[in-house]
Amino acid sequence: xxxxxxxxxxxxxxxxxxRFELRFDxxxxxxxxxxxxxxxxxxxxxxxFAFLPGNPIFALHGQLYRNYWVRLFMKTADxxxxxxxxxxxxxxxxxTVSSGRLCMIFPEGRMTTNGNIMKIYESAG
Numbered sequence: 001x002x003x004x005x006x007x008x009x010x011x012x013x014x015x016x017x018x019r020f021e022l023r024f025d026x027x028x029x030x031x032x033x034x035x036x037x038x039x040x041x042x043x044x045x046x047x048x049f050a051f052l053p054g055n056p057i058f059a060l061h062g063q064l065y066r067n068y069w070v071r072l073f074m075k076t077a078d079x080x081x082x083x084x085x086x087x088x089x090x091x092x093x094x095x096t097v098s099s100g101r102l103c104m105i106f107p108e109g110r111m112t113t114n115g116n117i118m119k120i121y122e123s124a125g
Contacts, residue, residue, distance in 0.1 A: 001076050002055070002076040002077070005076045006049065006050050009046065009047075009049070010050050010051065013047065013050060029052070030102070031053050031054040031102055032054075032097075032100050032101070032102055033097065033103070034097055034102075034103045034104075034105060035048070035052065035056070035102065035103070035104045036105055036106075037104065037105075037106055038106070042067050042069065044106070045058055045060060045104070048104055049077050052102065052104065053102075054102045055078065055101070055102070056077070056078070056101070056103060056104045057077075057078040057079070057096055057101055057102070057103050057104070058077055058078065058103075058104045059080045059082060059089075059093055059103060059104065059105045059106075060079055060080070060082070060106070061081075061083070061106070062081050062083055080092065080093060080096070093105075
């Protein structure tokens with residue numbers, strides 16, 4: 001099911017000629033480790049889910065995951081929902097990455113309200 005949803009999302013983004021500016025080749029992306037991204041829109045995790053290699057786990061703040069559209073598309077993704085990234089959440093995330101999984105985090109902890117980069121919290125480090 002996950003691959004079908006990812007395929008449909010890719011088709012959707014390509015049909016509407018959504019522009020992604022990449023400064024690297026997608027085939028060079030590692031399939032293990034941590035990806036860190038700014039969080040400008042609620043669509044960010046959906047786009048990343050569609051195009052990242054492998055089967056990434058997304059560490060999403062509970063506030064974002066309450067968005068109907070994000071929740072709808074991300075039901076086929078592996079989600080780690082967190083509040084303020086407490087110590088147990090961080091230990092769980094570290095264990096996941098140590099087991100060889102790819103993890104996607106948004107260190108700002110929430111979506112930007114003005115389109116600019118917001119404060120990055122220490123928990124991302």
